[in-house]
Amino acid sequence: MRAGSRFGAAFDRAVRRPWRAAAGACAVVLCAGLSLAEAPPPSVPADVLAAFARPARRPSAEDDDARQVALGQALFFDTRLSGDGSLACASCHDPQLGFADGVPLGRGIAGSRLPRHTPALWNLAWGRTFFWDGRATSLESQSTGPIESPVEMGAKLEDVVARLSDDSAMHAAFAETFPERPVVDGLNLSRALAAFERTLVSPETRFDRFVAGERDALKADEIAGFRLFTGKAGCVACHSGWRFTDEAFHDIGLPGDDRGRGAALGLAAADHAFKTPSLREIAWTAPYMHDGALATLEDVVAHYERGIVDRPTLSADLPKGLSLSEEERGQLIAFLGTLSSEDPPRPASLPPHVEAAPGSVGAVSVSxxxxxxxxxxxxxxxxxxxxxxxxxxxxxxxxxxxxxxxxxxxxxxxxxxxxxxxxxxxxxxxxxxxxxxxxxxxxxxxxxxx
Ligand code: HEC
Ligand code: HEC
Known part of the structure; x- marks a missing residue:
C-alpha cells in the first residue's frame, strides 16, 4: 500500500504535472482526444534491453559438483578457518546482509579494523578478477587470502588443515568429495569454497521480468530511471550487462589515498581505480564503495554529480558535469531499487555450464x-x-x-x-x-x- 501511494506521488511528478502544464498551454481543439490513458509508457529500445538479459546458465569449472558445493558451504560457515576460532567467512559475508556486513569497515580477528569495505558475493561465477583491486584471478586463489590475512581470519593454512583433519566427519567429507586426491589440504579447501561461491547467483527481480518482456513489471518512474542510467547519467559506461559491471577498474574520484588497482599492477595510471561493483541486490548491501564511505544510494548519486575529486587518473568513462533534476535523481534511485529483491535475497539456482575450450575455429591471420x-x-x-x-x-x-x-x-x-x-x-x-x-x-x- 505504501509503495502504491509513493508510486502515485512519483507518477504525479513524473507524468501528470508536465502533462497538465502542456495541456493548459495548448489550444483545446488541438489537444482534444488525447488523454492520459493514451500517453504511451516511456519505451526502452530492444537492443538496450537485450544487453541486460540474464543468462540461462552459469559458467563453471568442470569439476564444480554438488558434493563440492555442499562441502564449500559447510566450510563457509566454519569458524575453524580462523586463527582463534572466532570468525567464519559468513561472519563478514553474512547471507542475511546480501553476503556483505552492513558496516563501512568491518572488523577481523581480535577486533582489527579492515582496510576496505566487505563486498557482497553475488554472481562471482562470472568474475574475471577478485577483491576491489582485482589482485586474485580465480575464486580458488582468492579464498586462502582471507584465511591467512593477519587482519581478516589470522590463521595459518597448515593449522586450519590440521584442525579440519582431526575431525573425522570432515576428513570423510573431503575424501568423498575429492576421490582422486582424498586429502584435507589447502587446494581441496579452496576448490570447495570456490564451488560454493559460484552458486551465489542473485535472484531474479522485477527488472529481469521487465527485460524478459513484462512491460508493466516496472513503474513509469523506474523506466525513466533506467533510461537515465543508460542515457544522460552515463552509468552504463561501466555498470553494463545483466550484472551491471564491466569487470574493469576505474578511478571515479572518491577521496582517499588507497591506490587500488595501481598498486596491484604497479601501474600509476591505474591509481585510485577499483573494480566496478555489480549493482545487483545493492539495496541490501549498504554502505557503498571500497571504503564504505557512502551510506545511501542518494549519497552515491550525489557523488557522481558533485563529489568527484579531479585527478589525472579519473576514468575516461566517467560522466562529466552530470547534473540531474530532483525528479531525475528520484527516478534513477527508484530504478536502482528494481535490481534488488523485495525480501532478503536467496541465491537463485542456475545450472552450471562447461565453457567450451577456445579452439582454432574463428582465428584470423592478421598482424x-x-x-x-x-x-x-x-x-x-x-x-x-x-x-x-x-x-x-x-x-x-x-x-x-x-x-x-x-x-x-x-x-x-x-x-x-x-x-x-x-x-x-x-x-x-x-x-x-x-x-x-x-x-x-x-x-x-x-x-x-x-
Ligand atoms: C573479517 C572479515 C572477512 C572475512 C572473515 C572474510 N572476508 Fe572475504 N572479504 C572481506 C573484505 C574486507 C574483502 C575486500 C578486500 C579487498 O578487496 O581488498 C573481501 C573480499 C572477498 C572476496 C572478493 C569479492 C569480489 O567481489 O571480488 C571474496 C570472493 C571473499 N571475500 C570470500 C571470502 C571467503 C571464502 C572467506 C572465508 C574463507 C572470507 N571471504 C572471509 C572481508 C572478509
Ligand atoms: C567510470 C565508470 C563508472 C561510471 C560511469 C559509474 N560508475 Fe558506479 N561505480 C564504479 C566503480 C569503479 C565503483 C566502485 C568505486 C570504489 O569503490 O572506489 C562504483 C560504485 C558504485 C556504487 C556502489 C556499489 C557498491 O556495492 O559499493 C553504486 C550504487 C554506483 N556505482 C552507481 C552508479 C550510478 C547510479 C552511476 C551513474 C550516475 C554510476 N555508478 C556511474 C564505476 C562507475
Whole structure:
C-alpha cells in the first residue's frame, strides 16, 4: 500500500504535472482526444534491453559438483578457518546482509579494523578478477587470502588443515568429495569454497521480468530511471550487462589515498581505480564503495554529480558535469531499487555450464589488433612464432596490454590512446592477452611454429 501511494506521488511528478502544464498551454481543439490513458509508457529500445538479459546458465569449472558445493558451504560457515576460532567467512559475508556486513569497515580477528569495505558475493561465477583491486584471478586463489590475512581470519593454512583433519566427519567429507586426491589440504579447501561461491547467483527481480518482456513489471518512474542510467547519467559506461559491471577498474574520484588497482599492477595510471561493483541486490548491501564511505544510494548519486575529486587518473568513462533534476535523481534511485529483491535475497539456482575450450575455429591471420570500445578486434588471431603482433590503442581510454603466462610475462605499462605496442611470441602455443585495467578484454593468440 505504501509503495502504491509513493508510486502515485512519483507518477504525479513524473507524468501528470508536465502533462497538465502542456495541456493548459495548448489550444483545446488541438489537444482534444488525447488523454492520459493514451500517453504511451516511456519505451526502452530492444537492443538496450537485450544487453541486460540474464543468462540461462552459469559458467563453471568442470569439476564444480554438488558434493563440492555442499562441502564449500559447510566450510563457509566454519569458524575453524580462523586463527582463534572466532570468525567464519559468513561472519563478514553474512547471507542475511546480501553476503556483505552492513558496516563501512568491518572488523577481523581480535577486533582489527579492515582496510576496505566487505563486498557482497553475488554472481562471482562470472568474475574475471577478485577483491576491489582485482589482485586474485580465480575464486580458488582468492579464498586462502582471507584465511591467512593477519587482519581478516589470522590463521595459518597448515593449522586450519590440521584442525579440519582431526575431525573425522570432515576428513570423510573431503575424501568423498575429492576421490582422486582424498586429502584435507589447502587446494581441496579452496576448490570447495570456490564451488560454493559460484552458486551465489542473485535472484531474479522485477527488472529481469521487465527485460524478459513484462512491460508493466516496472513503474513509469523506474523506466525513466533506467533510461537515465543508460542515457544522460552515463552509468552504463561501466555498470553494463545483466550484472551491471564491466569487470574493469576505474578511478571515479572518491577521496582517499588507497591506490587500488595501481598498486596491484604497479601501474600509476591505474591509481585510485577499483573494480566496478555489480549493482545487483545493492539495496541490501549498504554502505557503498571500497571504503564504505557512502551510506545511501542518494549519497552515491550525489557523488557522481558533485563529489568527484579531479585527478589525472579519473576514468575516461566517467560522466562529466552530470547534473540531474530532483525528479531525475528520484527516478534513477527508484530504478536502482528494481535490481534488488523485495525480501532478503536467496541465491537463485542456475545450472552450471562447461565453457567450451577456445579452439582454432574463428582465428584470423592478421598482424594488427585494435582496442576501440574496450574490445580487442579481432579477438582471436593466428601468427607465427617470432612474428610481431601490433596492438594499437585506437580507444579513448588508457589500457595496459599484458600476457601473464609462465612462458611469457609482458606488460605494456600505461598504453595511452594513440600508443602502439608490438608483442612477439617466440614459443608456439596458445596465449591469452588481456588488459590489466579492463580484464574483460581478451585476445587469444595462437602461435604456430616458425
Ligand atoms: C573479517 C572479515 C572477512 C572475512 C572473515 C572474510 N572476508 Fe572475504 N572479504 C572481506 C573484505 C574486507 C574483502 C575486500 C578486500 C579487498 O578487496 O581488498 C573481501 C573480499 C572477498 C572476496 C572478493 C569479492 C569480489 O567481489 O571480488 C571474496 C570472493 C571473499 N571475500 C570470500 C571470502 C571467503 C571464502 C572467506 C572465508 C574463507 C572470507 N571471504 C572471509 C572481508 C572478509
Ligand atoms: C567510470 C565508470 C563508472 C561510471 C560511469 C559509474 N560508475 Fe558506479 N561505480 C564504479 C566503480 C569503479 C565503483 C566502485 C568505486 C570504489 O569503490 O572506489 C562504483 C560504485 C558504485 C556504487 C556502489 C556499489 C557498491 O556495492 O559499493 C553504486 C550504487 C554506483 N556505482 C552507481 C552508479 C550510478 C547510479 C552511476 C551513474 C550516475 C554510476 N555508478 C556511474 C564505476 C562507475
Amino acid at each position: 594488427t589488433i585494435g582496442q576501440a570500445g574496450k574490445r580487442f578486434a579481432p579477438d582471436h588471431v593466428r601468427i607465427r612464432a617470432g612474428e610481431g603482433l601490433t596492438v594499437v590503442n585506437d580507444d579513448t581510454r588508457t589500457h595496459n596490454v599484458r600476457v601473464d603466462d609462465p612462458r611469457l610475462a609482458y606488460s605494456s605499462g600505461a598504453q595511452e590512446p594513440g600508443d602502439k605496442v608490438v608483442l612477439s611470441f617466440e614459443e608456439p602455443g596458445q596465449f591469452l592477452v588481456t588488459c590489466g585495467i579492463h580484464p574483460e578484454m581478451r585476445l587469444t593468440v595462437e602461435v604456430a611454429p616458425k
